[in-house]
Amino acid sequence: MSEWSPVAKVYEPLKAGSIDGTDLEPHDKAVWRAMMARYQPNKGVTGDPHLTLFVARLNPQTSEDKLQEVFSKFGDIRRVRLVWDIVTGFSKRYAFVEYKEERSVKRAWRDANKLVVDQYELFVDFEQERTLQGWIPRRLGGGQGGKKESGQLRFGGRDRPFRKPINLTSMMPQNRSADRWDASSGREERQRDQEQDREHRRWRERKSDWDRGNDRGYYKEKRDSKHHRDRSRERDSNRKEDRRHRDSYRDRE
Incomplete structure (x- = not known):
């Protein structure tokens, strides 16, 4: 050894x-x-x-x-x-x-x-x-x-x-x-390892940002979809109300 x-x-x-x-x-x-x-x-x-x-x-x-x-x-x-x-x-x-x-x-x-x-x-x-x-x-x-x-x-x-x-x-x-x-060989090896670690950290950060972005997009899509359904229900309710008013007016005539 x-x-x-x-x-x-x-x-x-x-x-x-x-x-x-x-x-x-x-x-x-x-x-x-x-x-x-x-x-x-x-x-x-x-x-x-x-x-x-x-x-x-x-x-x-x-x-x-x-x-x-x-x-x-x-x-x-x-x-x-x-x-x-x-x-x-x-x-x-x-x-x-x-x-x-x-x-x-x-x-x-x-x-x-x-x-x-x-x-x-x-x-x-x-x-x-x-x-x-x-x-x-x-x-x-x-x-x-x-x-x-x-x-x-x-x-x-x-x-x-x-x-x-x-x-x-x-x-x-x-x-x-x-x-x-040369001692530089050992330093080069450590530098390569450190660069790999940094690259891995950067990859994880990008992945986390991407995941968070997807989550934001997912919840925004859910909110938009819920808002769209509420508006649709409101329009349907208004149409029904208008129809009842017209029917009652014809009956009076």
């Missing part, structure tokens, strides 16, 4: 499938697939992996020139590689940016994450395929992300760090730079 870290130091599919890294049994088929996979990093990829950033969630229309323009603000770039589908020729919406200096990589990692480019919010992290031991890509059941709707969540990365186990006392990584961990 003393070795707990919010980010994975070695990639293990079973731990990545657990929100706090303490699961003992695979809970979906993707975890089984990742555990059985024997993946080797792409040998055709060149460049220094420690100076390379992984950039994802790109706009399908974003080009390499646009990425070059955006990420050159953080330092001198050696290479930008946008990944394309070899069948369709369309962008796969992720790229790799290699810098010349380590300080440029750290600056871009810190400041470029969640940067909006072509109306899309980017996700930026260090390259892990060649730096994280045991790494398995998402297409084989690995990765460190995903959506709740898909039922395949992975943890241990910047986007979804591990949460502290319940029986673990408060502790942080001993070497944050080595672990590539």
Whole structure:
């Protein structure tokens, strides 16, 4: 337990499938697939992996020139590689940016994450395929992300760090730079939770206002209906009275 870290130091599919890294049994088929996979990093990829950033969630229309323009603000770039589908020729919406200096990589990692480019919010992290031991890509059941709707969540990365186990006392990584961990990640998670709470409160307030508005409309409709019935009865009574007067006048004649 003393070795707990919010980010994975070695990639293990079973731990990545657990929100706090303490699961003992695979809970979906993707975890089984990742555990059985024997993946080797792409040998055709060149460049220094420690100076390379992984950039994802790109706009399908974003080009390499646009990425070059955006990420050159953080330092001198050696290479930008946008990944394309070899069948369709369309962008796969992720790229790799290699810098010349380590300080440029750290600056871009810190400041470029969640940067909006072509109306899309980017996700930026260090390259892990060649730096994280045991790494398995998402297409084989690995990765460190995903959506709740898909039922395949992975943890241990910047986007979804591990949460502290319940029986673990408060502790942080001993070497944050080595672990590539920043306290801002914890703050971001708390901010997301707070924003969800605020959104839920706003939804409840709107629902209450809507319900009250419906109640007012319902009772107003009842009042209007009652008033309409009273007026109808009054008109009927007046007609009957007029008819009696006319009949009595004819009888006298």
